[in-house]
Amino acid sequence: MKICAIGLRGIPDVMGGIESHCQQLYPKMVQQGVQVTVLARSPYVNQKRYNFEGVEVISVWALRHKLLETFLHTFIAIFYARLFVKPDIVHLHAIGPALFTPLARLLGMKVMVTHHGADYDRQKWSSFAKKVLRFGEKMGIVFGNRVLVVGRSLSEALKISYPEHADKVSFVPNGMLPTFTGKLSSNYLPKDLDINSDDYVLTVGRLVPEKGFHDLVDAYKKSDITKKLVIVGDSDHQDEYCSNLRKSASSNILFAGRRSGDELKALFQHASVFILPSYHEGLPIVALEAISAGCPVLLSDISPNLDIDAPKDCYFGVGDVEVLAGKLSSLSGLDLNLNRDAFLSKYNWESISDVTLGHAQNLLI
Numbered sequence: 001m002k003i004c005a006i007g008l009r010g011i012p013d014v015m016g017g018i019e020s021h022c023q024q025l026y027p028k029m030v031q032q033g034v035q036v037t038v039l040a041r042s043p044y045v046n047q048k049r050y051n052f053e054g055v056e057v058i059s060v061w062a063l064r065h066k067l068l069e070t071f072l073h074t075f076i077a078i079f080y081a082r083l084f085v086k087p088d089i090v091h092l093h094a095i096g097p098a099l100f101t102p103l104a105r106l107l108g109m110k111v112m113v114t115h116h117g118a119d120y121d122r123q124k125w126s127s128f129a130k131k132v133l134r135f136g137e138k139m140g141i142v143f144g145n146r147v148l149v150v151g152r153s154l155s156e157a158l159k160i161s162y163p164e165h166a167d168k169v170s171f172v173p174n175g176m177l178p179t180f181t182g183k184l185s186s187n188y189l190p191k192d193l194d195i196n197s198d199d200y201v202l203t204v205g206r207l208v209p210e211k212g213f214h215d216l217v218d219a220y221k222k223s224d225i226t227k228k229l230v231i232v233g234d235s236d237h238q239d240e241y242c243s244n245l246r247k248s249a250s251s252n253i254l255f256a257g258r259r260s261g262d263e264l265k266a267l268f269q270h271a272s273v274f275i276l277p278s279y280h281e282g283l284p285i286v287a288l289e290a291i292s293a294g295c296p297v298l299l300s301d302i303s304p305n306l307d308i309d310a311p312k313d314c315y316f317g318v319g320d321v322e323v324l325a326g327k328l329s330s331l332s333g334l335d336l337n338l339n340r341d342a343f344l345s346k347y348n349w350e351s352i353s354d355v356t357l358g359h360a361q362n363l364l365i
Contacts, residue, residue, distance in 0.1 A: 003091050003112075005022060005036065006074055006078065007098075010041060011057060012052050014045070017286070024177070025349065026055045032353070035056075037056045042061050067129070070097060088110065090112070091111075092113045095136040098140030113148070114148045115150065115154065116282040118154060142165060145168065146170070148359060151304045155169060155170070184269055198270060203231050204231075204233055210280040211276075211277070212318070216229070220328060222322070225331070228253070232267060276305065277316075287299060313327075313336055
């Protein structure tokens with residue numbers, strides 16, 4: 001079986017939830033005998049053609065543009081796939097690329113779509129862009145041969161919205177990284193940040209409005225907490241939001257940029273708490289990474305975060321700066337205990353790979 005993946009920026013170690021999903025999923029599918037080709041966006045990878053753990057990655061030209069990048073690249077990549085890769089299945093990731101599902105079907109290819117979240121809820125999009133994304137969702141569900149959805153609540157909602165296509169919609173979650181479980185000493189913490197174990201709170205993600213980092217900064221300033229706030233991540237496109245957010249940097253509010261490997265692992269493991277104040281998620285891989293590392297979590301109460309089923313104290317109202325400030329001021333009094341082993345079993349990439357492969361195989365019967 002040959003699968004061609006389209007919709008992600010690239011792998012490995014390219015920032016983003018979809019990219020993390022693909023980086024974990026496809027090497028495991030390769031181990032099961034699947035031939036996988038990822039068509040990456042040229043601005044995010046350094047080589048034209050290379051191999052990552054058995055996955056072939058090909059750089060296809062993309063315009064680095066906030067609005068046009070995804071759509072233009074997907075359009076080009078689908079023709080590239082048909083002419084040069086000739087896969088059994090095109091695997092489209094996210095509802096933006098899913099807009100082109102009918103095109104892939106018209107070119108004679110079977111299409112599996114992974115729905116990573118209701119992107120039309122993202123604050124950065126205009127009303128027109130949100131309508132386009134909703135249409136992309138519809139095209140993926142109506143014309144896709146199989147639709148995998150990373151969020152349990154979203155999966156059920158889509159079955160209700162599209163009852164005539166409900167039989168091809170399946171819940172397949174993101175997974176956790178067991179590599180975060182082996183304890184690292186605090187010596188692995190980034191030296192340039194000048195932080196100590198259990199003396200900082202952590203958040204990780206792209207610096208975009210829907211991640212809610214502005215709420216976290218406001219809540220931090222209103223709280224009585226004396227620990228530092230470490231914000232790990234960057235933006236793909238420098239804009240006014242990112243620039244304004246960075247202006248809040250101080251001796252206690254640290255913008256750490258992108259971190260990976262043992263540095264990121266140590267940051268998770270030695271944080272007092274990991275905070276995800278998002279307005280929009282699919283199923284947040286970054287929260288699962290924190291739990292995998294044994295870090296307590298505070299999460300906004302949007303449906304994808306609630307799907308994680310963390311204890312009640314782990315949640316706060318999305319956008320509720322006052323409540324989040326109160327939780328930061330009283331961390332020691334909160335019940336943030338999680339059964340990490342149970343989560344590792346539930347969100348296991350091996351089983352997720354098996355399920356995804358099963359859905360792909362069924363398309364070729």
